[in-house]
Amino acid sequence: MFRPIFKRGNAVVFFLFVLLVPFLYQPHSFFFERLKVGDVSDRSYYATQDMKYIDQVATEQARKEKEDSIEPIYKKNESVEQEMMDQVKSFFSSVKEFKTKSEELNASINALPNNDANQNLIKELDQQKKNLSSGIKNPFDLKPEEITEITKMKADDIQRLQEMFVRELHRLYRGSITDKDLALKQSELINNANFYYFFSDATVSPLLQHVSAKMKPNFLFDAEQTKLAKQKARGSVEEMYKAVKKGERIVATGEVLDAGQYQKIEQLGLNKQFTKDTWFTYAPFVLLIATLMYACFYVYAKNIFFNFRHFAFMYSSVAIVLGVHNFVKDTSFSFLSFIPAFCLLYLVHIFWKRHVMLLMSLFSGILMCMGDFLSLTVMIFSGVYLFVTFPKRFKIKDMFFSSIFLGITLVVTDIILYYTVESDIHFDASFAYFPSVFIGSLFAVGFIPILEKTLDMVTSIRLYELTDDDHPLLVRLLREADGTYTHSVMVRNLCEIAADAIGNIDKLLLRVGAMFHDVGKLKNPSLFSENVRSEASPHDDMDPIESAQVIRAHVQDGLDLCRKHNVPNSIIRLIESHHGDALLYQFYQKAKQENPDVTEEQFRYPHPAPKTKEQGILMLADSVEAYSRRLMKKPKEEILSCIEKFIYDKMTQGILSNCDLTISEIEKIKDAFLHHYSNLVHERTAYPKRKNS
Incomplete structure (x- = not known):
């Protein structure tokens, strides 16, 4: 058409x-053609007035030079020296304690007569002596043989060595040690002649190496203060001005624009001409x-x-x-x-x-x-x-x-x-x-x-989210209306079969629509036959008008639930049209027998008929699946015949007259459904009944 x-x-x-859109071709503005540094000027520019302006290039250069002249600022950390002193004192104290206890144990061993009766005691005292070395604190990571060399020193020499370390370290830290001169200070400690004058190289050299390795800077770079100082220095430089005279030519035609010329035409407003x-x-x-x-x-x-x-x-x-x-x-x-x-x-x-x-x-x-x-x-x-x-x-x-x-x-x-x-x-x-x-x-x-x-x-991302079995509505459907859930799964399978039969169908949309089409039954799940375990129908004792109202309402209830859970409109439209304006014929006939004045409108679904192919497929799949469940006890040929007649009845009722599905496509869907049920339904072998003995 x-x-x-x-x-x-x-x-x-x-x-x-x-x-x-033509205005959008102007860089930085909808209306102005702008030049930038390095461009070739397409015309000559002249000053329109006398003017003084800030020379941004010169000002920035001066500020940068002033900023670069500021030396880095360092902040002293008193705890670094104290930590170093504590480590030295801890080490030497443990060495002196070891030496004292070791000498006491030696004296005890020497005092015992060397006979068989005292052998066990002597061994025990020897073991205690060996264990003493584990009590020596080693913050400088000295090797065992290096520690042993120090313990051989006299007690007075150990004390003198400790005092010398404390004095020399204090002298070094009294000044400033930064990251830059740390290596120099370490070398100064290692090569300190005072140590080698009083003590042997074998004893003191390893200790100096290890102690110097543990030294840390006590003056740390203060980035914040340095930044503030640079900012202060930068701010101390006043803005530099230049003057331009009226009529002065700033740039000629064909000339390459430099930074100074760019500033002038910017300040004069000549670079914003539309x-x-x-x-x-x-x-x-x-x-x-x-x-x-x-x-x-x-x-x-x-x-x-x-x-x-x-x-x-x-x-x-x-x-x-x-x-x-x-x-x-x-x-x-x-x-x-x-x-x-x-x-x-x-x-x-x-x-x-x-x-x-x-x-x-x-x-x-x-x-x-x-x-x-x-x-x-x-x-x-x-x-x-x-x-x-x-x-x-x-x-x-x-x-x-x-x-x-x-x-x-x-x-x-x-x-x-x-x-x-x-x-x-x-x-x-x-x-x-x-x-x-x-x-x-x-x-x-x-x-x-x-x-x-x-x-x-709706996109496939959203549809894939809705196919997740963890969706709240599907979880409720499985728990509260498992029969309806099973029915939805069967309808989904039929929809996929129909989509494959005719092609060019949004299968993912159909799958989601099939799983959600009957969520409205969650309001009264026990009033729908697929959720009832007994042979009797819950509608047998209900007024047919009331039954029709309950069944008709499940579509609107489903729409309300889906809107509450932000289900996309594409799915809502599928749900809304999956019964169209179909007539609940059985309830209508039953009510007609009781009251001839009832009208069909009381028993019709108040919703639009299917329009898209997806809506038509869902309607056919839903009605065929529901109808086929009532035929499962019949012979195979009768089931297939009834399903075929049922689909033709849907066509003759005109419910698909405004649908995009063509007659040939409906025929393909019908054949696909019949093939599916032909494989699903098979004759069961009748076994002879066993006689009671």
């Missing part, structure tokens, strides 16, 4: 796009691209063209991507300018079909990279890469892996293109694509939940 190509909402978006010619230069080109986008959406993406929110998103997102790209590319963050573009490609691929993403990569690439062949090629290549490699149904980890591989591929591709076209390699520009793709994919993940709500769409 022909649908109009002109839509008022789309036309407004189209003309706003053509009107505003010309209408720029708009008229870009407007025809933007109009052409916008028209091509409009036509492609009408021909290849009608679901976007006839949905205003989707149509507006496409045009506005391209405009935003272009604006951010043109603003960022002239800054020090130019390597990030492609992030919005990669984010857009991922989002379009996620929410729409692959060919739409391919179109968007082409159109956004042309608008962003006009005149830049290499960047345009990168954009188109990215679209083709995602078109070929990125699955429609995916999880978040798939996006991250895809972004990594795409980033690596773009780096290699860009290096090859640069070398081929310009015979040069720009590693900085090429490697910038890797973080851009990865960060773009991160932004895309962040925008997914926002766009799902804004565009009333």
